[in-house]
Amino acid sequence: MTSDESEQNYLHHVLSWLETANKSGRLSFTEPFVRPSLNYVYPLFVLLFATVGVIGVAGNAAMVFVITRRRLFHDQTFFLMGNLALSNIIKCIFAMPITVANLLIQNWLFGSFICFFLPMLQTFPVYASFLTFLVIAIDRYRLIVHPFKSRLPAGLCVIAVWVAAVCTVLPYAIYIKYIDLGATLGYDFEGVGICYVAMEVRIEEYIRALFVTLYVMPLAVIAFLYVRISAELKSREATTISIHFAAPNSHRSGSTAATAAARELIDHAYKASSAWPPAAAAATSPRLEGSPGGASRDSAVRIRSYAATERSTQDSDDDLDLAKEKRTQNYLITMTTVFAMCWCPINILILVAYFVHENDTNEESYDITYITFCWFAYLSTCTTPVLFASWRMSNAAKDRLRGYFRFSNRRHNHNGGQRRHFHQKHYMNRSSCCNIFEEQMIMDRRSISHEGDNV
Incomplete structure (x- = not known):
């Protein structure tokens, strides 16, 4: 220029x-x-x-x-x-x-x-x-x-x-x-x-x-x-759900060979865990075959083995808390979209x-x-x-906040209870087992106790 x-x-x-x-008419x-x-x-x-x-x-x-x-x-x-x-x-x-x-x-x-x-x-x-x-x-x-x-x-x-x-x-x-x-x-x-x-x-x-x-x-x-x-x-959520629901179905077979193979697999998985005491295993192994006390002890081992196996499965296939990561993902996407x-x-x-x-x-x-x-x-x-x-914000704080704005707490609590029940039925986090596995454990314990009584 x-x-x-x-x-x-x-x-x-x-x-x-x-x-x-000049149009504004200002003097200063x-x-x-x-x-x-x-x-x-x-x-x-x-x-x-x-x-x-x-x-x-x-x-x-x-x-x-x-x-x-x-x-x-x-x-x-x-x-x-x-x-x-x-x-x-x-x-x-x-x-x-x-x-x-x-x-x-x-x-x-x-x-x-x-x-x-x-x-x-x-x-x-x-x-x-x-x-x-x-x-x-x-x-x-x-x-x-x-x-x-x-x-x-x-x-x-x-x-x-x-x-x-x-x-x-x-x-x-x-x-x-x-x-x-x-x-x-x-x-x-x-x-x-x-x-x-x-x-x-x-x-x-x-x-x-x-x-x-x-x-x-x-x-x-x-x-x-x-x-x-x-x-x-x-993809990880679908893989986790398929693994969790495949385990109970494999134990519903009535054959003795399948039951023995499953018991051997569970005992082997429990022995591989850090909680297995070799001395206690040697002391209790003769009782696992016949006595009712051995059957009850075997059922306890099976219950702990279920929890250890499921936790190890989730730790290996899903090192992240999927529910937490999905929640984080949704909020970050919302923040970015609103900002843009x-x-x-x-x-x-x-x-x-x-x-x-x-x-x-x-x-x-x-x-x-x-x-x-x-x-x-x-x-x-x-x-x-x-x-x-x-x-x-926690769910309880959100409920109180909705109450301040005069929302229907009753309907929200009902829907929230249904959602929590759904997650308890179909999702297992690292610290607890879902209800379907607890039911399967109870059924296995009853069947093993019955076999011990017959022996």
Whole structure:
């Protein structure tokens, strides 16, 4: 750009600003005044942004407190969730107030430093959040799909996320220009300036590149990883259920050979466990053949063998708590989806803003649309801690919370009881056996006792 073009652009911005200021009827330009297009609706937006800011700061601070107090940061996922809360706090305390002031106030009173720093302050916490969601998805993919690989170092990942976010927005300073009206027009304009974007430097290409590399591509990678993780969890769940239900059916045969083979297999599995005492085995082995005492002792061994065999089966085929991992998966997918939906409208509007000519006919509608989309974007600072609270909240606390809002506790308790009964019937965790195996153990103990009596 030549010097003549720079001078013409400079004069154009100064004259446009003076024309706008003249329409507002202001006598003192050193005091802030609201944009004419937002003159009647700005109290509503101030209230909306203030509400989001208070809830966002309180919710994310509580989120950091819970992660720290309960020492959840030892898990990489919760450590990265704490980084999300930190980025949300930065948005609410630093980025959002200056953004709202810039959108509502017509004259720029914040100086040259804020003029150059504002675009970076507005965007780098957002990009840090997107990259954090991407790191969480990669870490969980390695944990679920490739469990033998080590997990990502959360501390180094957080440092890399913030460095990448800051370096990405540094070129914004090239496209920002500042005009000091006090130095140009005299003392009456002392402290007043014009902060604008130099359109002639092709900033739209830079904005388009940021949209693709830091919004579209991370979301595509996150979606792919979560689809793979969900498929892996479903596969493990199906394998676990088939193993658990195959064991009891194999003992329902009435043949003596099958019973003896099953008993020998169970005794061998129990001997292989760490709880088997060789001396006790040698002392009790003669009684396992004939006496009722031996039969009862054999039944006790069989009961313990069932539990040990099922626990070893689950530990070998499913080292993770499937119910817990599925719950974590659902909440992380919901958080990422809500965050992306909140920031999608403003990103689309920024992309098309460089192709829309703003004039007196569409100025009011454009300003209202822009500030509305900004509020909707910052609403994500409230949704993340709310979803985190729902994730970590116990069922009893959720029941009490529903009672505060006058929901039907009776129907919820009934449905909750049915769900708990279903899980007890069809799922076994590491610490307890499901009811179907307990019933089978009782049947085996009765049959063995009956055989001992006959002998």
